[in-house]
Amino acid sequence: MSLSRPMQDFSDIFQNHVLWVALAACIAAQALKLVFEFVQHRSINPRVLVETGGMPSAHSALVTALACGVGQTIGWSTPAFAVTSVFAVIVMYDAAGVRQAAGKQAKILNQILDELFQENSQFNEDRLKELLGHTPVQVIVGSMLGVLVAWLSTPGWLS
Numbered sequence: 001m002s003l004s005r006p007m008q009d010f011s012d013i014f015q016n017h018v019l020w021v022a023l024a025a026c027i028a029a030q031a032l033k034l035v036f037e038f039v040q041h042r043s044i045n046p047r048v049l050v051e052t053g054g055m056p057s058a059h060s061a062l063v064t065a066l067a068c069g070v071g072q073t074i075g076w077s078t079p080a081f082a083v084t085s086v087f088a089v090i091v092m093y094d095a096a097g098v099r100q101a102a103g104k105q106a107k108i109l110n111q112i113l114d115e116l117f118q119e120n121s122q123f124n125e126d127r128l129k130e131l132l133g134h135t136p137v138q139v140i141v142g143s144m145l146g147v148l149v150a151w152l153s154t155p156g157w158l159s
Contacts, residue, residue, distance in 0.1 A: 021066075022063075024149055025145060030048075030050075034046070049065040056145050058064075060095060060138075061149065063092065063146070064143040064150070068151070088143075096138075
């Protein structure tokens, strides 16, 4: 058995326009977090490039660009577009709902631990991560960014 076909299949991943559009939207959102961080705090914090939460939602940008890329590539009425659209809605709902609530709970638990154990230096558990989710505005802006990146990457959009 030859290895050329599996290697060709693997290299086809790099030709997947929809995948690149989704990744570009995600990277653009992460880069914009750096800009928003600078505007808000007047300092550059490179950690925002790899952290969850913040403006805009990179998850929302990624899944929206993915759905739009599928719609543009194989059609808006296809089952694949339906699947990616439902997937996008679930991811965005989770980002603004479940993960946002988990972040609020983590903040409260950290405050409780700080108050209970401030005199006890023996207790040194790691703090819970508080910035887990997104506000609805962050999700909407991320989604709009995903649509924009997908639209701008459409072959021949300038023609």
